[in-house]
Amino acid sequence: MREIMKKMDNINIIEIAVNNNRTMQLSQQKYDGEITLTTYVNDSGEVDREEIISPGDMVTLMNWYRYQKDNGNSKLEF
Secondary structure, eight states: OOEEEEEETTEEEEEEEETTTEEEEEEESSTTOOEEEEEEETTTOOEEEEEEEOHHHHHHHHHHHHHHHHTTOTTOOO
C-alpha cells in the first residue's frame, strides 16, 4: 500500500493504492468540511465509486476504528 499526501489549490488530498488495482483518494475542500472518498480504477483512471463523508461521520468512523483496535480486534474481524 502506497500513500501520497498532497495539497492542490488549497484542497487536502490523501491517495492510497489498494490491492485490487484501485486507488482511493480522500479530499477535503475546506477545514472541517465534507470529505470526498473517490475510488479510481488504476489502469483507466475511471471513477469506480464516490462517497461523501460528513465531518461528524468521519469522527465516528475513527472512534469506531480506535475502539476496535484498542479492544483486541486488530484485524477488524466480525
